[in-house]
Amino acid sequence: MSENGQAAMNGARYIAESFEALGVSHVFFMDAILRPTLVEMEELGIKRILAHSEKSAVYMADGYARASNRVGVCMAQSVGAANLAAGLQDAYLHRAPVVALTGRKEPMLRYRNAYQEVLHAPLFQSVTKASMDVAEARELPHLLPQAFRMATDGSPRPVHLDLNGLGGEIIEKGAVPSPVLPDPALGRLPAHRPVASRAMIEAAAARLAQAKRPVMVVGAGAIQVDAHVEIRAFAEACKIPVATSLGGRTIVPTTHPLHIGTVGTYSAPPGNRLVHEADLVIYIGCHAGDQPTNNYTVPAQGTAIIQIDLDGQEIGRNYPGVTAVWGCPRQAVADLAAHVTPQTAWADFAAHATAAVAEWWRGMEPAMRSDAAPLRVERLCREISEALPENAILVADTGYSGIWTATMVDLPHPGQSYLRAAGSLGWAFPAALGAQCGAPDRPVVCFSGDGAFYYHLSELETQRRWNIPVVTVINNNSGFGQGTPKVASFYDGRSGSPEEINRFGPTDFCALARTFGVDGYRVERAEDLGPVLKAAIAARKPALIDVVTYIDPRAPEAWSPPSV
Template identity: 45%
Template sequence: MGKKTGNRVLAETFAAYGVDHFFNVPMIIPPGIKEMTAIGVKSVVAHSEKAAAYMADGYARESGRVGVCASQAIGATNLASGLVDALMAKSPILALTGGGTADTRERNFYQEIDQRPIYAGLTKFSARVEKAQRLPDLLQQALRVATTGSPGPVHLELSGFWGAVLMEEVEHVMPPEPRYGFCPPIRPAASAEDIRTAATALRKAERPIIVAGSGIRASRAQAALLKFARFARIPVATSLDAKAAIPESDTLCTGVVGDYSRDTANIAVSEADFVLFVGSSTGSMTTRGWSVPVPGVPAVQIDIDPRELGRNYPLIVGLIGDPAAVLEQLGVELAGPVGSPQWIDRIAALREEWGKLAAQYENSDTSPIRPERLCSMLSESLPEGALVAVDTGHAAGWAARHLYLNRSGQALIRAAGSLGWSFPASLGAKCANPMRPVVCFTGDGAFYYHLAEMETAVRYGINTVTVVNNNHGFNQERVLWGEDAALEKNWKFGRVDFAAVAETLGMKAYRVERASDFRGAFKDALAAGRPALIDVYTDPSAVVPIPWEKPKELG
């Protein structure tokens, strides 16, 4: 085999592993980008390193493939800040940065810092490539780590301000391992003894419930979860990230549980006498600060990462393995439904109560538009196969409660806490699957973070539809400041016309101030053939209700 430059090896490795987009901010490995372009890996240049990381994250969550983002040495810290969400959401990302060299370290070279401590806490693996000959093994190691076990971000620092080390030639190139370009590359099963223990406990339960988390999406285990739940007749509550794992219309669906939640889910989980956690990290957001359910409820947990088993809840047994594989094992061992018919009746009653409670605002035609009404109209308008990227804060709260995903193939990805994530992530998701309808649902506070990426969407023809819940402020925080005019600038924004801004940048744009105008605008936006934005003026007084939690007993 003849010698190749490190840039060529990088490009060929990406192609072999199914990576077809490279999200970056200049300048980073220009010769490498030329090599990528020559073999069909598309470079997407963003306006900020953080946005590039979010694009790679959206790409990875939508496709299951590794999302790649990159920046020169100066932008390394900006890029790192974009990896927090990916780490929390179990998203396989490879971050590449330029870095120092033996000749520049400890000499006050321009904006050079030690990147290792920064990336150590944000990635599963971080290493320096100081010679091009080390690229093949370190790159393949990084890709294996990103996609195996609990997926997550990895990092390679390429020596040289913009990664010039890859201009060196490489003599020996390792054969690719394409299976590690996609999650999950393998599906390990749990031990048979543990499966029997879990099944025995489940058979004793009268009111069992499943709490499903982001591990379902990371494992691509949605179909396995739905099959198991229907077979065993166990109701399902999910985190927001796993919301689309079970259709909202399914009689076993209780909704999203925790802080961003629907009352039905929190009540059902609190009343359950057995909880099966599946791919859930049992963190504070999904459990309402570890109060839904209360620790001590009989529980079994399925997770591919043994560190998560029993972290926050005592377990009858922890099942280590891939969620899809373990659910199949558990279904075989159960051999039939569990729980009582009265429990299913109780879930039906909770679903009915929610429908009556939600109808007041979901059917409202008041102006400004209620966010509940906006979510209801969006639910009705989303086509089959649509993917919705949801931001955090009020966007997440409204989506958890009032967005209904019932049509075939619909899915949802969400910010794990990084305000502004959803718009760049939606662009990355669209790059991963250009034929899929991709919709961003965000608030105006979040949209301000990365609205410059509208130009990126237009430049590359990334035809998403962005729906902005525009209440002209951080109204989630309005309660902190009261109605004091001297303090209102802490939450209240000026009345910026996002539709006009979007049109200036080349997008198709609509401003909606009446509920009756939304469906037509959304239909046109989907068919626009270019990036589109719908700026929806909503009621600034509307606040997501405090999540339901079990009343504390008087002592």
């Protein structure tokens, strides 16, 4: 017995019971790591999702975390640590709460040319808040809760625990003399957050009062604190247009008259133009990096800025002279709304914004209704918009998948969610599997190009093994469509084979899915797509829809301000 009267337990049982206490329902891993712990987890009802690569395991944990607002857990043995670290880049950039566990060689084997061993801490330094070494099992009651605490606090981001033993076995076998379990609240994003001061709210209200053309730019930080109701109420009461980063999509329905689309490098033209026209931009839970600002040109440097963020280190990082509101975005927006008197000029600018967006959509209508074969991606996006249930989660890959879905897919229902890759091609499919594990009662649809899907198509076996009812839609154009014009431009006036740089296939992914035991559908005619999508989503079974598309149509291109 320990000093506090609790029976000592070994490390394996302590980790398993801690995960149960923290609300971890799934762990995503590559063999061989914490095998006795995994056995203990089964007894406690925790699902153990064996993946086919470390990066897939991380992406699953990332998707799980984003869909559930709980901490995602991924694990790999010592030799897989480098691959696990590489997979954490997306979770780090998006600010998702993930805890990664790796084994490491025991101390007497380090710095001695041990087989398959490199130092782990440097690998994780740039993709985690912290990489902590766990040398003894008795450290677990301190370091395991701390990892979860750090992963969820402030700007959520991954944390790494490096466990003694190739597969963590030294920690598993060791004794935990005082096995106090973690506080369950540490297993999810905080319910209570610091509130912005009254002085900050009043300063922001005073600056907003001076504006004639204000807009909001909302990011993932507002989604994470569930500020949907407050932001929509603020926008409607004050008639302020709402733009979003990709991570902020669905903060208001995309068909709302005040929604002007994504902004930045993955923007349809009116979004960037309208934010550039604004004389004040209110950033809400958006860190204003190069993507949502079109390389820091939208809005122009010198534009009046109010920046609302839970992480004070982000306020003013990319635009000088901001009016800072440091605190929970949900509470801050509600407080700001209470201090603001709407102006007639704001409604005039909002009407201008609504008209500009509507005009752009009218111009896209012919492509969205095209019956061309191979299919146009605009038509694919329209059919997805109409097929998605009211509580669906749409998971999109990066590159053209991100641009197409950010600009052309409508998400009109308040209960819909949009998760996107923060830059890692191939992220979407395993992330969608994780998202479905984190939100088992919601339909999950994955949008991926064929180039991205090749990365982790082996996870079709994982999907079938666990009967994960994700519907994956492949935009199958037999190449990397986004770079096609640029590659062709390099061959201007020259002979050669540009197709060797970014073309591949053709591949029948429908047949491939069926080989893995997943329902496969191949769509080559536009009129077949809608019925197939709706039937596959309604079936709630693992499914893949292979849509043969045309590579040449260009996704909407972001507007940029004229060069000075």
